[in-house]
Each structure stands twice: as structure tokens, then as C-alpha cells.
Amino acid sequence: MNPEHRLKVENIKVRFGGTFALDGVDFSVAPGEIVALIGENGAGKSTLMKVLSGAVIPNEGSMLLDGKPFAPRNPEEARHSGIAMIYQELSLPATLTVQDNIFLGMELCRPLLGTNWILDRAKMRNAAESALRELGHDIPLTTLVRDLSISDQQLVEIARARAVGCKVLILDEPTSSITRQDVQRLFALMRNLKAQGHSIIYISHFLEEVEEVADRFVVLRDGKTVGGGKIGNSTHEEIVALMVGRQLTDLYPRSKRNFGETLLELESLAGDAKLQGASFQLRRGEVLGIFGLVGSGRTDLIRSIFGLDTIRSGNIKVGAYSGQASPAQRWSQGIGMVSEDRKGEGLAITRTIAENLVLSFPQSCEKAGTFSPSTMEATADEWIEKLSVKCRASGQRIGELSGGNQQKIAFARLLHHGVDVLLLDEPTRGIDVGSKKQIYEQIDSLARNGKAVLIVSSYLPELLGICDRIAVMNRGRLSEPKNVEGLTENSVMLEAIA
Amino acid sequence: MNKHIKDWVNKLMPLGALILVYAIFAVIAPPSFVSLKNLELIVRQTTIVGIASLGMTLVIIGGGIDLSVGSIVALVTVVIAWLLMAGSSPILAALGGVFAGLVCGFINGALITRLKLVPFIITLGTLLVYRGCAKGLAHEQKIDAPLSWINELLAALKPEHTWMIVPGGVWLLTLLAIIVALVLRYTRFGLYTFSIGSNEQAARLCGVPIEKVKLLIYGISGLFAGFAGLMQFSRLTVGDPTVAQGLELDVIAAVVIGGGSLAGGEGSVLGTILGALIMTVIRSGCTQMGLSNWVQEIVTGIIIVVAVVLDRMRHKQT
Structure with a gap:
């Protein structure tokens, strides 16, 4: 020995x-x-x-x-x-x-x-x-x-x-x-x-x-x-x-963005589990990044905003609305969410692309007051085309697609719904670079068109690449968002592990 | 210390429920309900469901389900009658029937572990298969059989046998219940059964031989269905391929009322037996009061749901 x-x-x-x-x-x-x-x-x-x-x-x-x-x-x-x-x-x-x-x-x-x-x-x-x-x-x-x-x-x-x-x-x-x-x-x-x-x-x-x-x-x-x-x-x-130890690449498009009124405001929000305190204002035309390590409470933050987890104290203001709301109410207030757990809760994995796409908004496929499958498929075909989703047909089971293409549909659900505020939890986890780039481009064009995006990620380069401001989640507490210009990977990482 | 008291309260809850249900009927039902004779009848009527539910207790603790129990019971009655008619001795016929149940159980276990399908699907399939086998073997008729000592296993005691206190079948139930309780507590197999139902992945990681244990669990469930079939035959005196339809639901209900969790990892022999008794008491009480069958069914249904809701509330507290 x-x-x-x-x-x-x-x-x-x-x-x-x-x-x-x-x-x-x-x-x-x-x-x-x-x-x-x-x-x-x-x-x-x-x-x-x-x-x-x-x-x-x-x-x-x-x-x-x-x-x-x-x-x-x-x-x-x-x-x-x-x-x-x-x-x-x-x-x-x-x-x-x-x-x-x-x-x-x-x-x-x-x-x-x-x-x-x-x-x-x-x-x-x-x-x-x-x-x-x-x-x-x-x-x-x-x-x-x-x-x-x-x-x-x-x-x-x-x-x-x-x-x-x-x-x-x-x-x-x-x-x-x-x-x-x-x-x-x-x-x-x-x-x-x-x-x-x-x-x-x-x-x-x-x-x-x-x-x-x-x-x-x-x-x-x-x-x-x-x-x-x-x-x-x-x-x-x-x-x-x-x-x-790596460099930023030009994977991340960033067009000129104009910030408008505040769409989502958190006042010292705390949840039952990990979330201890989070405050920020998210404006029209802005992409706000939340960086945090696994277990820091970053997912709890998004879930609390969207009404999936209960709130212990603090407040959430969405436009004119204030207080807690169910996910269904959040959708009608103009907020949509993409889950980090694509297979578990993001998509109905055994159902079709079209059904997954319109699930939050089936009213959009109604004809004369009844649900019309053909309208649904036509709608889905449009989005498949727009986001160049690789698939056989809109009636294909979504579980058969690659991770990147599945994620495009999860994301397109929010686009189709026409929400003003997008909550994205690890939207590029486990997907290929090509799909990532398309999702970054979509996020950028949404911001240009006056939508507000909150993106949670544990991948620093993408946050530095696409966000306007970044806040750091550490042991359940969210720091003050800082402008991305003054930030480096090292400084953000230091804050996250302090 | 407080916690220990709580544990005991949890364990005794099915017993409390049994006493409560019995007390209610003792008050509202005719006096004949509390007679010793009726008490003996209740115990006898519990035997078939009780024996089968011992096997089901293992299955449910192990996180599974066995829907084929009723069909196995029917098949066993047919096999026993068929053997008796073919001239075999009662003891051979009884053993043959019980063995048939064991084989059915092992087939379930083998299919579940080899095909890696959920037990619900496999036993839903074999529920039909075994029922079909019973009907085929009996040519879709009842098989008459000569009377023998088998028929005394579950009949009211003859005056000269009162020293036995209760008939042989009830003693068999008691013996089997004690054996299963000891096996659950004092053998590796028992520990493994709990661990598989609690968290199969973790158990696998700890080196528990999942497949072997599951095979054995379903084999035992089949064996106990075999004993239950023997009791069923004792009561019927014929082999009847259409008997015990839906028995599996009574059996599952007994386990669940007794604190077994369909999510696995929880359950006890004492609880199961109490659960089976609770259902018989309700039936007996309703019959004595002259209430129709449909009332009994509604009451039993409510009891099942209430039992599970209470169980859930208990767990939320901890």
C-alpha cells in the first residue's frame, strides 16, 4: 500500500x-x-x-x-x-x-x-x-x-x-x-x-x-x-x-434597447423555503439576469413570482396588480414562464407540438366559440416556421424532438400568448449551440419590441452577453441589480460564492 | 417521549376505529349483533379477505399492487374441486390448490421483474388470464365435490369441537398473520420489502437484490391467495370459477384502512387485520339492521376514503 x-x-x-x-x-x-x-x-x-x-x-x-x-x-x-x-x-x-x-x-x-x-x-x-x-x-x-x-x-x-x-x-x-x-x-x-x-x-x-x-x-x-x-x-x-478562464464570444446579439415603465416590481419578497429576500424593478425593453449557484434559491424566486410557490412576506407588483396570484392569473396579467425542468413540468412530453404550444392560450384557436384543431395546427406551423423548429409536423409528439427544438416550443408558448413579461429559468440548459443562439436572438428582439425579460441562469457568459443588468442570488438573498457594463465573470462569481 | 406516544397513537388508530365502529353498531343494531355467535361469525367472515390481505400487505409495503388475487382464489377453488373429483385425497387437493396459487404468484413476480412493467398492468392482465383459466378448467360451470374435512375449516364449530374456540381456518389466519409480522420485523426479506417500497433507487444503491425480493413478494401474495382460495372452497363446497370477483378490492381496502400506503414503504400486519375486521363489522352490522347491500357499500366506501384522508393528515403533521 x-x-x-x-x-x-x-x-x-x-x-x-x-x-x-x-x-x-x-x-x-x-x-x-x-x-x-x-x-x-x-x-x-x-x-x-x-x-x-x-x-x-x-x-x-x-x-x-x-x-x-x-x-x-x-x-x-x-x-x-x-x-x-x-x-x-x-x-x-x-x-x-x-x-x-x-x-x-x-x-x-x-x-x-x-x-x-x-x-x-x-x-x-x-x-x-x-x-x-x-x-x-x-x-x-x-x-x-x-x-x-x-x-x-x-x-x-x-x-x-x-x-x-x-x-x-x-x-x-x-x-x-x-x-x-x-x-x-x-x-x-x-x-x-x-x-x-x-x-x-x-x-x-x-x-x-x-x-x-x-x-x-x-x-x-x-x-x-x-x-x-x-x-x-x-x-x-x-x-x-x-x-x-474563458472569453466571451459574439454568440450574443445586443441591439439598442429603450427602457420604458416598470412592468414587474418585487419588494423584499421571501418564500417558505430558500428564498429570503429579493427586490428589483423590471422595465419594458429590459433583460434582467439572475445569477446563482445550484441551491441558492434562484428557481424559488421565479416560482414565487409565478405563483407556484407560496410567499411568506414581501410584495409582487405586476403593472396595476399587486400581491399573490395563481399561475392562471399571472398568464392573464401578461406574465409567462419557461421552467428549468423541461421534461418534468415545462412540456407535456407525450402530447403533440401544437398542443404544447397553445396549452396556455387555447382560446386563440377557437372558431365560432369551439376549439378548432385545424386552427391550432395552422398556428403551430407558423411558429415552427418562424423559429425553424426541426420536426415532421405540428402533430408530432414533442418528446421525439431534440432538447433544443423542445425548448424552442416551450419558449414559443410565451411568444404565442403575447405576454409582456417573460420569466425564463435556465432557458438554454442542455441544448445545442445553434438553438441557444436562436433563443438569444429571440430574447434580444423581444426586448427591442418593448417586452421585459427575467432570465435565471448558472451560465455566466450568457448572462453577461444578453442582459442589461444582473443581480446575484446567494443563499436566498438577491443582490441589487448592477449594470452589466461594469461586471466581469470573476466579479459576479465572487459575489455568488462569498 | 412525546414522539413515542404519538407513534403509538398512530399504530392504535385502526384499533380505535374498529372499536368505534363496533360500538356504534352495538348501540344501534339489534342485541343479536353483540352476541358471541355473531362475533364468531364476523371472525369467520373475515378469514378469506384477511388471509389474502396478508400477502397484499407485503405487496403494498413493497410499493406494488396485486389485482389478480380474486381470480387466483377462484382458480384455486376450481383446482381443489377438480382434484377431489379426480379422486385425490383432501389433503392432496388442498395442497394442490394452494400450490396453484403459489405458481400464479410467481408468474406475476416473474413478469413484473423480467418485463419491467408496472405491477398494475401485469396483474390487471393476469386477473383476466387466471379467471379465464379457472373458467376453462371448469368448463364454465361449478364443479361439485364430495364433502370432506376441508369444508369444516370455515364452518361453524360442531358441538364436540368447541375446545377449538374458533374453526381451523381462523387459526390458520392467526398463525399466518403472526408469521408475516415476524418476517417483516425480523428478516432481511422484511427489511428489503420496506426499503424497496420506500425508495427503490436508494435500495438498489445499497445493494438490495430488488428483483429477487419482488419475485418473492408476489410469490407469497399468490401463496396467500392460495390459502384464501382454500378457505373460499371450504365455504362454498364447490369449485366456482366466477367466485371472488372484486375480492382484490376488499383486500386492498383492508391494507389501506390499516395504514398501508399505496406509495409503498408503509403498512403493518396488525393494521391490515384490523382493516379487514372493520369491513366485516360494517357488513355484519348493516345486515343485522336489515339494511340493504347498497348501504353497506356506501358506508364501506366512505370508511376507505376517510381512513386515507386521516392517514394523510397524520403525515402532514410530522
């Missing part, structure tokens, strides 16, 4: 179709070391995690675990080799007790007639108790997991990982949805595990937290390892420059 490296990863490459999701990743972690893995959304962190946890098999490269070749073919193999993964979205069977969760899949049994079917509950209770006590916490073992807080659930997952005998513990954004105090508790626990010789890979957006708890950092960008080093030897700015 090589004491220098618990896990060593060399030149890992993963190809999906023609594109490299990972294009040469190197890093290592030693026993008793915490290594932070950082990078922007889409830098390849999640693919790398999938490789380590056996969910994706790399096309090239090698991995060594305790000096021996490590090539898991499935998650079970990775687990048995001692890789424990704690996902951002925790995945414990929620109706089982804490004790049952800790031992699920590797129960302690007592032999009976040559079988090992019978659970040894007493033994498991003792083992679970001592496992949690070693972590310095006590959660009642008979509590159902669904009654625990997120941070207690994390604790159960960590206890579980230890009980399996894990060598490398991977924590994916563990702090994004827990409170400050719980973050401190988690860090204390991580230091405790480190002292016991465990290796920890810690994935986070929050640089301050990385500096607080990690020994070293590794930066990923565009699927490659682009740098790293000891914590304390690099400044915030240097790390951010490594994370961002």
Missing part, C-alpha cells in the same frame, strides 16, 4: 457521443486528507463523481485505490471497494428507521438452520449506537428518516458509509441546503473523520467553506483538471480565474 495516495486518478476521459464530458482529469487524495473539488456548473464534476462511484465507465485513463487498479463496473462494486458517495439530493429510504438505514444492504444476521435470513436486531442496535457515538452525535435509532432534518440525514449517510468500511468519502455539495450551524457541525465531523485517517473528497461552490475545511483544492474546467494546490497558497481571485 502506498501511504501517499489512497485514491489516484490519472488522465480520465469520458466521451458521450462526439463530445468529451471529461477530457483528462488527474487528482489524488491521501489518507487523512480532505481534497476540495471545485468548478463551475458543467465543468465535469458530476461526471467525475459518476466515474468514481461506478455509474459511468471511463473511455480512457486509470484509477488506483490503495495502489491497486480500481475500475468499478457498477455502483455496487465501487461501494464494495470502499467508495462512499453522499449525494446532494439525499437518497435514503425515508420510511425506514435510522438503524435500518445504516445497515440496509449489509445487515447483521444470526444463523438459523444454515441460513442468514434472520436479522440480529440487538447487535445492529449496538453497532448503530456506537457508530453514531463515534461521530459524536446521538439520533434516536428508531426515528424514521423522513422525520430527520437534512443535516441529520447526512449524518446517517456518513454513519452508514463508515459502517460499510469506506476508504474514500465523497460529499457532493453537502452544505447547499443546511443551516450555518449545521455546516459547522458537518465540518467538525469531517475533521474528526480526517483525524481517523479517512480520505474525503469535498465538492463545493463555496470557496470560503473550501478554505475553511479542505487541505488541498483541485479545479475542473471544461472536463479538464486546470489547476490546484494547497489551501492558503492561492487567493480567491486566482481560484476564480482558474474556474472561469
